[in-house]
Amino acid sequence: MRIYVAKDGDTLSRIAEQFNITIESLLSLNAQIGSPGQLLSGEPIYLPTHTMSREYRTASPFGNLQCPVPWFPTMPPEEMEKNEYDVIIVGTGAGGGAVLWRLCEQWGANGKRIGVVEAGDLTAPTHAANLPYFNADLYTYTGQSHPQFPGTRQVIAFGGRTLLWGLISPRVPDFALAEWPVPVNEMKAYYNIAEKLMSVTQNFQNNSSLQEMLLGRLQNHGFLEAQYAPIAADLTPTKYGVVHSNVFFSSIQCFASGIYRRPFDLAVRSRAVQVYLENGRAAGVRVMQPDGKSYVIRSKTIVLSAGALENPRILLNSGIEGRAIGHYLTGHTYVRARGKIETKDFPDMLGTLDILIPQTQDRPFQIQIDGPYGPDWFVMYQQYKERPFRDDWEITLYGFGKTQSRYENRVAIDPLRRDQYGIPLIQIDFSYSDQDLEIRRQAANTLQQAAAAIGVPIVAQEGEPAIQVVPPGGDQHESGTCRMGHDPDTSTTNPYGQVHGVPGLYAADLSVLPTLNAANPTLSVVALAIRTADYIVSQNGS
Incomplete structure (x- = not known):
């Protein structure tokens, strides 16, 4: 961690821009500062160890967005606002990456338009274990202040938690799958696809x-x-001129594979805060950037893959009704x-x-x-x-x-506290x-x-x-807040991840798991997300 002494006129927003740091990272390190716009002259400001001032940034060849490592094409949200998309994916972790990959594979080079929005920035192009210089300061963590769920943390970065996850990838056993609203044989078929995508091996x-x-x-x-x-590890030997150096899986591989098949638009540092409906169906999503600017990106289909804490916040902040939204929070x-x-x-x-x-x-x-x-x-x-x-x-x-799925364990929006975007923060009730x-x-x-x-x-x-x-929360496996099911009173989404009663609005990540068994959940998330993508294709044509 470094200390920077603020100059005249400095605010957290200006410092974030100068050093190319997300405002979320600065706020988490400087909790004593109440607002990104507060004047800070002479104040000591904590910075992550690895930062880069704007004088040394490299201009991205993919557009006007600047980042320290321009390794993936991005588009500013103000440009995405000019388009109308067939699908917008919110979040780039395991669920969002799997949906994107499958849509690109299924739709190929057709005229469908896909967009992705990510609250974090480009940080590292692969799983941490593939990098011999790994340091946790390369990643953006947002700590949570929740007395009943104190261990939780979020990774706000392109790739999400898959940049750091533990790589263990077991299937949920058949006797436990029997409790899910997905046929066991169908789930097995999607496990096969997910294991191939993630290069899961016991060798x-x-x-x-x-x-x-x-x-x-x-x-x-x-x-x-x-x-x-x-283990999700690609052990394929080098042959035919292809070097397999990216051994350990992250969702970034899904995005790289997807863009090889077809183009899509990606906006980073763009936090989704609200879903818009027209005539009862999904119509667009509002995103905000650290400078406070807001953009509305229109889309016929929206897939929320922002995690079990953020998905219900977006839904509740959008005024979407559902008795189960945010409830049934589970964690190992x-x-x-x-x-x-x-x-x-x-x-x-x-x-x-x-x-x-x-x-x-x-x-x-x-x-x-x-x-x-x-x-x-x-x-x-x-x-x-x-x-x-x-x-x-x-x-x-x-x-x-394994933990029980109980209605009283929940994520709700706080009526009193708001974040730097003016959006209600979450509160967690859990035991x-x-x-x-x-x-x-x-x-x-x-x-x-x-x-x-x-x-x-x-x-x-x-x-x-x-x-x-x-x-609680320290396992980083929180789930269930948009759980799948047939009954809207006890579930937020149907068995394909569509929010009950809202055509075109889906969830695809840990939040949809109907129960959390003892198995590590990432493989199941990827399998279910691929299944959701196939359903979206069936509803929107090829």
């Missing part, structure tokens, strides 16, 4: 002595379901522990470690185990310039528990049920048993308990 840990030995220990101690964790119960394993029993080349003990009907939680060279290897490289020889390595165990807490207790006990089975004593670190209970 990432092949030939790892650490993986094989610890997996064997687990199975010998009764964890018969323990398996190689499915989450525990984790760390221990160390001695290296004397293993060859010099340990290899990577990513083991999954999946949810079963009798065990409504899953356990993950990863180690020194797993997808989190970039964290190690922040700590060591060279990989040192050590007598032991740290192993991390995680437990994710775990007794059943949720019992499942968390079971997960913690099983995590201890798994640690004992693999010979990794769990140790407390830095004054924290040996098994840490992560606060």
Whole structure:
């Protein structure tokens, strides 16, 4: 973090422009400042570590928008306002990227017009694990101040959370899918498409002595379901002149693949705040930029992929009615522990470690185990310039528990507080049920048993308990606030993601999950988003 002393006439808005930082990032680092337009002469202002003043910015070859790394074509929202689109996608995370990719694939080079709006900016062109220079300050986090959901945070950037997600990509088991309003066989078909798109593989840990030995220990101690964790990693070797350097999946790959098939328009630093309807159906979306300017972009179809916290805020701020909008907020119960394993029993080349003990009907939680060279290897490289020889390595165990979908857990708009755009902020009401807490207790006990089975004593670190209970929201898997279903009283969208009673308005991200089982949800989000895109194509012609 850096400190900049404001000059005469400086405001947060001017500083954001000067250093090419999003206003959201500045506000989150400088909570003592009430307004982006407040005069700040002489005030110390906190800046992210990596910033670039406008004197050193590179002009983008794709238009008037300037950014430090001009690696993707963008269009200012004032230009998009002049057009009428067939589809506007709000948000560029897993759901928005999958919808865009599928529409581009299905529509090809026809005359349909697609637009995308993203609240964040271009930050990095790939998943963090593909970058040896990774530093979290490259990304824009917006912290939330919600006492009942204190662990949550948002990544406001092109690519969203897929820039940083953990890459574990299991399917929801069939017995749990049976509770969803989507036929199980149909869901399996879309899982197949999603796994191909994301390059999901169970071969990432092949030939790892650490993986094989610890997996064997687990199975010998009764964890018969323990398996190689499915990882979203492209292991295709270089051939035919194609170099596969972008190994770990992010939604940016969807946008790159999509634009290869057909053009679309992308506006960054453009936060969607309101949906407009005409004669009861979707007609457009209003977006705002950090300078306070507002634009209305017309479209026949709108897909909200802004996340389980932002989607209901947009819907409620638009006056769209629905008993379930914002309700049924869910998030995993989450525990984790760390221990160390001695290296004397293993060859010099340990290899990577990513083991999954999946949810079963009798065990409504899953356990993950990863180690020194797993997808989190970039964290190690922040700590060591060279990989040192050590007598032991740290192993991390995680437990994710299924939670109940309850009406009283909700996202609502705050009647008193507004953000820098003048839009109502959200307030969150959330608590775990007794059943949720019992499942968390079971997960913690099983995590201890798994640690004992693999010979990794769990140790407390830095004054924290040996098994840490992560606060609500800390799993970053919040979902359910626009859940799918047949009944408008208990769901916001129909089984294809269309908002009940509003033709042309859809949601496609974590918010639509009807239940949150123990499995990591990104693969399911991508599969459902592809299915929603296919439905949109069927409703709008080819």
